[in-house]
Amino acid sequence: MNRIKFFNGEQIPLEMHKAKIIQKLNLVPVQRRLEAVREAGYNTFLLKNTDIFLDMLTDSGVNAMSDRQQAAMMVADDSYAGSQTFTKLETKCEEIFGTKYFLPAHQGRACENILAQVLVKPGSIVPMNYHFTTTKAHIVLNGGTVVELPIEEALQTRSDCPFKGNMDLEKLSDVIEKYGVEKISFVRMEAGTNLIGGQPFSLANLQGVQKLCHEHGLVLVLDASLLADNLYFIQERETACKNMSVSQITRSISDLVDVLYFSGRKLGCARGGGICTNNEELYMKIRELIPLYEGFLTYGGMSVREMEAMAVGLEETMDEEMINQGPQFIAYMVGELDKRGIPVVTPPGGLGCHINAAEFVDHIPQHQYPAGALAAALYIASGVRGMERGTMSEQRDENGNEPLADLELLRLAVPRRVFTLSQVKYVIDRVCWLYENRRLIGGLEFIDEPQNLRFFFGRLGTFSDWPEALAEKFQADLGTL
């Protein structure tokens, strides 16, 4: 796990940074946690931060910035048009990705909105290694359909496949033949594939995808939001890339794609996003939409301070000791939970530790949202906020039918450079307590269900008083905290 060897043989992640600014945390008693989760309609998105001890909802926009990023924010150039800050960020993207054009947007999904409007024709399809919630929503909104082409191992929660984010090249070939090039808007690869547990693709696989796209004149788009983790795994796990630097791997990836976009909330540890390309024709089309939806072409809805921080953050992403922080903590967490028999997604990915709720609470039927119930239960047992990544995160089809998700996962995100090892150990301890008491956890049902992206602000109810029973058992075993 660590390149630094410990004399006593310990296998723990070691932080290559120190804390300079801290935020005080608050652990409210279990009875308050019970009330808070009820008030939140058992949806962890609706909890208030004052009721949360460790926020593992996401790694988006909550990574710790470096002192260099903070310093850069002070010199931001606040002009509406032609800001020096924009030029700095554009130049940094060119340096790192080799792309001539940079189009700023306020976050990742804004890039997806614009790319879908430009590229997706009604009735067309978008093949991809796996979907992400907002990506799919924008493609569908523009009349397209997502076609997922993951390899078989992608959906096996327990596996030793190092690159579960790979696309099945044979299936891609078949899809091109079946639908024809005309019907395909673009092909999308997602780095650090989010919804299957932050799993990477290999450089060799991306080369294979590019070859097919090139042969058929198809546009290849990379969602680079979780590229940092993917870079780390390529360096660690892909033999042919062992001696390549992070920058060399990055360049090998970006040279293969026609367009890359990213959420700067993840990649670059700032808040914003952007689209990079060398394709002038596409650039001209996208350029029309940025001022319409985002802001002028030299800020795209972002604060110039965040843009300064992003330029430095992207540069710092080329540092091995920066990109290994998340994955090493996650590997520790996954390893410790696995040792104790808790069902987790293996091998460890980026983004966070993913618990297989389908197995953890196998007594809860899938239409009663096992991963959502587990997220609510873990909050009661620990004050830790995780995120449901299962059927609740799916969208009903046009006939109102609810598709069941391929996987029911509880994601415990590990934002970069934020938590300490003792905090991670606390989470492991509480997950273990919950596992012992898992039969107390019951299902959930929607009582208020929004039509789009319902997981964000939908409210749920229980079929019994299981949350009360769980809180009571917790208090009897461990006291009020």
Ligand code: F0G
């Ligand atoms: N693509 C991927 C792979 C993502 O993980 C996200 C966001 C987006 C696009 C959208 O970017 O949030 O800046 O609009 N993922 C967050 C998460 C929300 O918690 O996983 P955004």
